Amino acid sequence: MSEELSRQTIVDAAFPEGAAAPAGTLEDGVEVLFPAGLVGCASWNRFVLRSTDEQAPIQTLECLDDSNVSLFILDPNIVVEDYIVEMPESDQQAIELESASDASVFVILVLRHDPLVVTANLLGPLVINSRTKLGCQLVLENTEYSVRHLVYSETPEEGGKEDAA
Amino acid sequence: MLILTRRVDESIVISDDIIITVLDISGERVKLGIVAPREITILRQELREQIRAANIEAAETVPELEKVAPKIKGLTTSD
Numbered sequence: 326m327s328e329e330l331s332r333q334t335i336v337d338a339a340f341p342e343g344a345a346a347p348a349g350t351l352e353d354g355v356e357v358l359f360p361a362g363l364v365g366c367a368s369w370n371r372f373v374l375r376s377t378d379e380q381a382p383i384q385t386l387e388c389l390d391d392s393n394v395s396l397f398i399l400d401p402n403i404v405v406e407d408y409i410v411e412m413p414e415s416d417q418q419a420i421e422l423e424s425a426s427d428a429s430v431f432v433i434l435v436l437r438h439d440p441l442v443v444t445a446n447l448l449g450p451l452v453i454n455s456r457t458k459l460g461c462q463l464v465l466e467n468t469e470y471s472v473r474h475l476v477y478s479e480t481p482e483e484g485g486k487e488d489a490a
Numbered sequence: 491m492l493i494l495t496r497r498v499d500e501s502i503v504i505s506d507d508i509i510i511t512v513l514d515i516s517g518e519r520v521k522l523g524i525v526a527p528r529e530i531t532i533l534r535q536e537l538r539e540q541i542r543a544a545n546i547e548a549a550e551t552v553p554e555l556e557k558v559a560p561k562i563k564g565l566t567t568s569d
Contacts, residue, residue: 364538365543365545366549369545379555379559380555380556382562382563383555383562385553393549395549395551395553396545396548396549397548397553404565418528433548434548434551435548435551436552436554446541446544448540448544449540462545464538464541466534466537473544476562476565477562477565
């Protein structure tokens with residue numbers, strides 16, 4: 326099998342207004358297992374997804390292995406158009422992904438306050454198999470995506486900078 | 491750390507099924523060819539470090555989501 330065929334490209338098309346995003350298939354309180362943890366954080370394995378109206382569209386992954394760890398995640402389609410994730414076969418197998426339609430893709434947010442600056446990590450997205458509730462973090466290669474993509478800034482003069490950290 | 495000297499077209503083998511070959515050397519750049527089982531993840535170290543640092547930073551984020559969420563909600567994908 327060629328390298329091209331061994332990879333599956335998940336294209337999350339922009340969702341028409343009012344339509345349910347794939348994130349909606351993972352309900353509040355669902356437990357997700359990351360068998361390999363997150364990149365560089367191998368002990369972060371078990372998470373509970375929190376999804377409430379008050380914090381929508383942001384969802385929270387609370388780590389059951391470390392109570393200090395909560396990750397705020399977002400549907401990448403809210404941040405960029407045509408976000409494309411190329412997933413190596415090894416990662417597909419790790420979360421038992423058989424169909425791209427089972428994949429929910431999220432990006433992790435970093436929030437800084439006073440002034441409020443929100444960035445999203447587009448380079449290391451999370452993919453959760455909504456059927457098996459298994460997840461993994463990808464490291465995208467050969468993309469222009471930033472690890473600190475600016476989502477929102479209260480400081481207008483920094484509004485255009487993506488890597489203002 | 492194990493240090494080995496290799497020439498172009500020479501390889502090292504790691505535990506039977508991972509083979510790393512020096513393909514080309516030009517100035518300060520070395521081109522490596524890697525043959526490994528599919529389940530092995532191979533990443534450039536600096537890229538992996540970027541993601542690791544981002545994960546740690548994200549975990550230290552102070553939430554106040556009720557303040558942030560409405561601002562995110564108003565966004566459109568006009569990038």
